[in-house]
Amino acid sequence: MSTTKNDDQASNATCTGAQAVIRSLEAAGTEIIFGLPGGALLPFYDALLDSPIRHVLMRHEQGAGHAAEGYAQATGRPGVCVATSGPGATNLVTPLADAFMDSVPLVAITGQVSRSVIGKDAFQEADTIGVTLPVTKHNFKVFDPDEIPTVVSEAFHLATSGRPGPVLVDIPKDVQQATTTFSWPASSTHKEVDDIDTAVLDAAVSLILAAKRPVVYAGGGVVKSDASSEVTRLIDLVGAPVVTTLMARGVVPDSHPLCLGMPGMHGSFAAVTAMQRADLLIALGTRFDDRVTGRLDGFAPEARVIHVDIDPIEIGKNRKVDVGIVSDVRAALHRLLERLSRRWPEARGDDLEAWAATVAFWQRNHPLYYERDGRLKPQFVLERLADMTRGDAVVTAGVGQHQMWASQLMPCERPRSFITSGGLGTMGFAVPAALGAKLGRPNERVIAIDGDGCFQMTAQELATAVTERIPFVVAVINNGHLGMVRQWQEMFYESRFSQVELPPDVPDICRLAEAYGAIGFRVEHEDDVDPTLDKALSINDRPVVIDFRVDPHEMCFPIVPAGASNDEILLGPQPAGSAKGGR
Amino acid sequence: MNPHRLVLLLDNCPGVLARVCTVLHRHASNIESLELQTQDDSTTRAAMTLSCPDDDLGLIAARLRNLVNVRAVSTLSNTTAVGQGHQSPNRRTREET
Numbered sequence: 254m255s256t257t258k259n260d261d262q263a264s265n266a267t268c269t270g271a272q273a274v275i276r277s278l279e280a281a282g283t284e285i286i287f288g289l290p291g292g293a294l295l296p297f298y299d300a301l302l303d304s305p306i307r308h309v310l311m312r313h314e315q316g317a318g319h320a321a322e323g324y325a326q327a328t329g330r331p332g333v334c335v336a337t338s339g340p341g342a343t344n345l346v347t348p349l350a351d352a353f354m355d356s357v358p359l360v361a362i363t364g365q366v367s368r369s370v371i372g373k374d375a376f377q378e379a380d381t382i383g384v385t386l387p388v389t390k391h392n393f394k395v396f397d398p399d400e401i402p403t404v405v406s407e408a409f410h411l412a413t414s415g416r417p418g419p420v421l422v423d424i425p426k427d428v429q430q431a432t433t434t435f436s437w438p439a440s441s442t443h444k445e446v447d448d449i450d451t452a453v454l455d456a457a458v459s460l461i462l463a464a465k466r467p468v469v470y471a472g473g474g475v476v477k478s479d480a481s482s483e484v485t486r487l488i489d490l491v492g493a494p495v496v497t498t499l500m501a502r503g504v505v506p507d508s509h510p511l512c513l514g515m516p517g518m519h520g521s522f523a524a525v526t527a528m529q530r531a532d533l534l535i536a537l538g539t540r541f542d543d544r545v546t547g548r549l550d551g552f553a554p555e556a557r558v559i560h561v562d563i564d565p566i567e568i569g570k571n572r573k574v575d576v577g578i579v580s581d582v583r584a585a586l587h588r589l590l591e592r593l594s595r596r597w598p599e600a601r602g603d604d605l606e607a608w609a610a611t612v613a614f615w616q617r618n619h620p621l622y623y624e625r626d627g628r629l630k631p632q633f634v635l636e637r638l639a640d641m642t643r644g645d646a647v648v649t650a651g652v653g654q655h656q657m658w659a660s661q662l663m664p665c666e667r668p669r670s671f672i673t674s675g676g677l678g679t680m681g682f683a684v685p686a687a688l689g690a691k692l693g694r695p696n697e698r699v700i701a702i703d704g705d706g707c708f709q710m711t712a713q714e715l716a717t718a719v720t721e722r723i724p725f726v727v728a729v730i731n732n733g734h735l736g737m738v739r740q741w742q743e744m745f746y747e748s749r750f751s752q753v754e755l756p757p758d759v760p761d762i763c764r765l766a767e768a769y770g771a772i773g774f775r776v777e778h779e780d781d782v783d784p785t786l787d788k789a790l791s792i793n794d795r796p797v798v799i800d801f802r803v804d805p806h807e808m809c810f811p812i813v814p815a816g817a818s819n820d821e822i823l824l825g826p827q828p829a830g831s832a833k834g835g836r
Numbered sequence: 837m838n839p840h841r842l843v844l845l846l847d848n849c850p851g852v853l854a855r856v857c858t859v860l861h862r863h864a865s866n867i868e869s870l871e872l873q874t875q876d877d878s879t880t881r882a883a884m885t886l887s888c889p890d891d892d893l894g895l896i897a898a899r900l901r902n903l904v905n906v907r908a909v910s911t912l913s914n915t916t917a918v919g920q921g922h923q924s925p926n927r928r929t930r931e932e933t
Contacts (some may be wrong), residue, residue, distance in 0.1 A: 382851065387858050391904040411904065566898045 255551045259529040270398035271296035271429040274362065275304045277405035281360075283333050285309060285324060285692055287317040291337025292377060293364030296429035298831035303593070309692065309721055314341050314714040316685040318348020319711065323630070325688030326672045327647055331358040331412045332689065337362045339377030342423070343384060347679055349419045349766070354676025355500060356473060358417035360408050361389075367427035368396060381423045388776045390418035395425070398433035406438045414428035416564040416717055417477055425787055449588055457559045458592050461554045462600050464557075466608045467493040470545075473500030473675070474538015474562060476668045480583035481505065484537060490597060492605040494612050496524040498539055499784070500675045501717040503665030507644075511609075513616065517545040518656040518813045522619035525819050527612050531556045538582040541571035542676065551818025561585045569760055619811075621661055624826045628804040629779055630653065631730045635662040637782045638700070638728060641790065645691050646698040649673060651683040651707030653737040655730040660701040681710030687725045688718050698790065701726040705755055706735045712765065718796040719770035726789050727766075732805040733757035740808045747814075757802060766798035792829045837887045839868060842897070844882040848874055849906040856882070856906065859899045863892045879907065910916035 268276070285307045301308055303310045308732065311317040314336040321332030332352075336345045342363040349389055352359040366375040382394050390501040391411050393404045401424070408420040461467065473479065481504045484630050488495045494503050496516040505512045513524035528534065534556045538547075544550040549571060560567070560574040561582055568577035578585050598604075623632045635658050644666035650656040650673040665671045672690055674682040687701035699830045708729050718725065730736075739753040765772030774791055776799060789797040810825025846852045853872075860867065865888035873881045888896060893911060901908045 383854065387862070564902070566895065566902060570895060591925060 266435060266436050267427065267432060267782045269296060269300065270395075270401055270424070270431045270433055271300040272303075273398065273401040273423065273433050273435045274405065274429065276304070276435045277402045277437065277776075278333065278362075279304060280308060281405060281409040282330070282403070286333040286362075287311055287320040287324070287333055287364075287689065288335030289314050289317055289337070289341060291341050292532055293363060293426045294337035294341075296333065297335070297362070297364065297424075298345050298427065301553055308335075309688075309717060310401075311685070312716050314344035315347050315681070316688075316711050316714040316717065318359070318361070318693075319351070319679070319682050319685035320353050320689035320714070320717075321359055321361075322348060322355075322682075323600070323649060323672055324693040325352075325357050325359060325689075326686070327669055327690035327693035329477075329646050329669065331360050331409060333360045333362070333823075334824055335677060336364070337360045337377065338381065338426075339379045341377075342381040343379055344419075346384060346388060347677075349385055349421065351674050351677040351679045352419040352684065353388050353390065355674065356417050356477060357419065358412040359419035360412050360417060361385075361421040363421060363423045364429070365394065365423045365425040368425045369427070371425065381421070382795065385421050388419070390416075392421040392423065393426055394423045398428050398431040401433065402435060402437050403563055415514070416474075416562075449578055449585060453576060453578055454588055454592055457589055458596065460492060460533055460557055460559055460576060461593060462596065462774075463537070464493075465605070466832050467491060467525075467533040467535060467605070468527050468531040468556075469493050469495040469541055470498075470528065470534050470536040471495055471501045471504050472498045472539020474539050474582050475501050475504045476538075478538060478563070478581045478583040479668075480537070483583050483586035483590065487510070487535070487593075490590065490594060492609060493535070494523075494527055494609070496520070496528060497665070497831045498506030498542075498545060498675075499660055499673060501539070501668075502660060502671040504668045506536060506666040507664050508666060510613075511610065515660050518815075519543075519661065519809055519811060520545075521616070521621065521661070522616040522811055522822060523612055525765075525813065525822050526615050528553050528556070533664070533790050534558045536560045536562075537586070540567045544570075546571065546812045547819040547821075551820060569723050576820055619824060620828075622826060622828050623807070623808075624812075626721065629777060629782075629802060631658055631732065631801070631803040631807055632662060633779060633784055634728065634730065634776075634801045634803065635659060635702070637812060638702075638786060639663050640785050641783070642698065642700065644670070644812075646670070646700050647672065647694055649683045649686040649690055649699070649701045651701075651703045652678045652680045652738065653704045653707065653735070654807075655702055655704040655707075655736070657737075663702070678734070680707040682705075683707060684711050684727060685714045687727070688714055688723050691723050701727045703727055703729050704736060704759065705731040705733065707730055708762065709755075709760070712769075715766060715769040715771050715796055715798070722794065723796070724793045725796055726792075727796060729762055729779075729798060729800050730803055731757050731762060731800050732803050732807070734803070734805050737809070739805070741815075743808065744812070762800035763796060764835075766796075771796040771798055773800065775797050775802065777802045840886045840888060840890075840893050842884050842900075843910045843912060844884075844900065844906055845875075845908040846880045846882055847907065848876075848878050848880045849905060851916055852880070852905045853882075855903050856900060859896060860886065860888075860904070863888055863896050865892065865896060872907055873910075
């Protein structure tokens with residue numbers, strides 16, 4: 254059972270298990286995979302030599318997983334990552350958990366030790382199925398080489414259907430070496446979501462017609478179901494403001510007058526307060542996450558709730574609903590809009606002008622704001638970046654203060670233009686995700702907004718980007734601290750700073766970037782921001798890293814303290830008279 | 837922590853109980869009794885008594901229904917605690933109790 258390279262490519266031809274895996278990936282439409290080889294994947298990597306699939310050799314399996322996530326989120330197609338047995342597979346756990354929380358379609362292929370030594374503590378053996386069971390939508394171990402096409406087909410189907418998520422396929426080395434035949438299954442047995450009960454739709458329409466203070470609460474499910482235009486039609490028809498969660502930034506353009514931006518812990522005052530005062534929440538593809546709701550029993554106390562989600566788990570999980578609709582968001586909105594527009598505007602009692610005026614007042618009177626004092630402020634850097642790109646970029650972000658500033662300040666005009674780790678909050682996400690996003694959207698400018706703590710967790714993927722000639726800009730908001738932890742210690746632990754300092758010169762980020770073969774810039778003063786961004790944005794043959802040395806004392810506002818009600822939102826510094834900074 | 841009766845129809849395959857138990861463990865639910873009966877080559881029936889907070893039963897059942905190797909879930913509890921909404925409000929045809 255040796256690997257032979259030039260087997261007949263036709264269906265049903267004899268091939269090795271490894272060749273069957275590769276052909277299955279090809280048949281599933283895979284163009285790019287992110288991975289790192291190892292002993293248990295030698296047959297797979299040998300067979301890969303004869304495939305048109307592009308393999309991107311990452312420097313760490315975590316990077317492979319996040320790159321596949323970035324690719325998936327940028328394109329809407331499933332990301333594929335590959336890792337060897339044991340430590341290769343366990344290094345994938347973080348991106349799998351990340352993809353599970355954020356419903357990112359991912360297919361992970363892992364090598365496993367040969368069947369005869371499974372359970373014998375063989376070299377690089379780990380129970381990959383057991384380890385990844387709680388962080389995948391499903392996982393498969395392949396014992397029979399003849400099952401490979403069916404299993405891979407099913408993995409892609411599961412990853413992309415219903416609520417998307419990560420699916421792992423674990424393949425022992427001797428299964429990859431065994432002789433089999435390749436036959437791609439005609440079609441998998443898809444379970445379609447049932448039609449929506451018309452009584453349920455009528456109940457939703459009645460609530461919308463009766464609402465005086467409705468708010469549309471759009472989440473990541475809107476992105477997954479490509480329902481941006483339907484959501485925009487809904488808010489335009491009803492005249493209801495919309496909030497776009499961290500996972501849904503851009504589903505309605507920020508420039509739309511009814512778009513209030515991000516809700517939640519660091520959301521805009523208008524977005525948070527509109528939800529708190531709403532008498533109806535129309536929640537679409539979202540899960541009432543604690544970062545959005547704050548203390549649950551104080552969240553939107555007067556609101557009735559229509560909740561549309563494709564996953565029945567979410568309906569009523571955190572917040573009781575008045576109308577629950579288990580459906581793809583776009584499909585549900587089509588049905589809802591059809592019924593709603595038939596009765597609009599005749600059946601409508603009051604118009605929503607007073608509500609719209611109140612919300613607009615909140616927006617005008619509580620803009621994002623920070624004080625400029627001569628030191629380089631992170632918000633200033635992001636404002637300049639926003640001004641110079643004007644929404645014409647795909648932005649990835651890590652996790653922490655810089656992520657929240659990025660979400661607040663970078664204009665999001667399109668879905669899939671802001672990609673970050675939401676639910677799991679995975680530091681180190683931005684650089685590998687930018688790499689994957691750039692490969693998925695090669696004609697677009699990609700910018701990773703990162704913190705200095707985050708950057709050091711996955712900076713090795715700069716080597717991948719340089720080697721593979723994948724250009725993107727990394728803006729490191731370097732405050733020499735684990736900034737969000739520092740902020741919480743300052744605000745909620747009496748400034749008792751514990752283990753949050755990261756010396757801004759260790760490592761020297763510029764020289765580190767140069768050592769990888771990337772371009773490195775350092776910016777310490779406001780005056781240097783624009784010229785440096787100009788230079789960085791004009792480079793398109795390799796990654797560029799800009800080390801922005803920002804004020805370490807700056808804090809991210811607004812903030813709703815953890816465990817507090819959203820009514821207890823803290824605004825931070827406020828403009829005296831006319832605003833001298835911020836937007 | 838009332839006892840709740842749960843009957844599952846499972847794929848008859850290695851590791852299927854581990855998948856079920858991962859969900860139960862996440863909700864701090866303890867198995868008080870468990871009876872397994874192979875139905876045929878492909879299916880196994882599991883009848884169990886669980887202790888878990890009443891409010892969690894609906895979510896547990898919903899999470900179990902989402903498992904690929906779980907074909908059906910019935911809650912035979914004498915409580916009415918199956919959480920609001922977890923029963924697919926627009927999918928009334930699925931196997932429910």
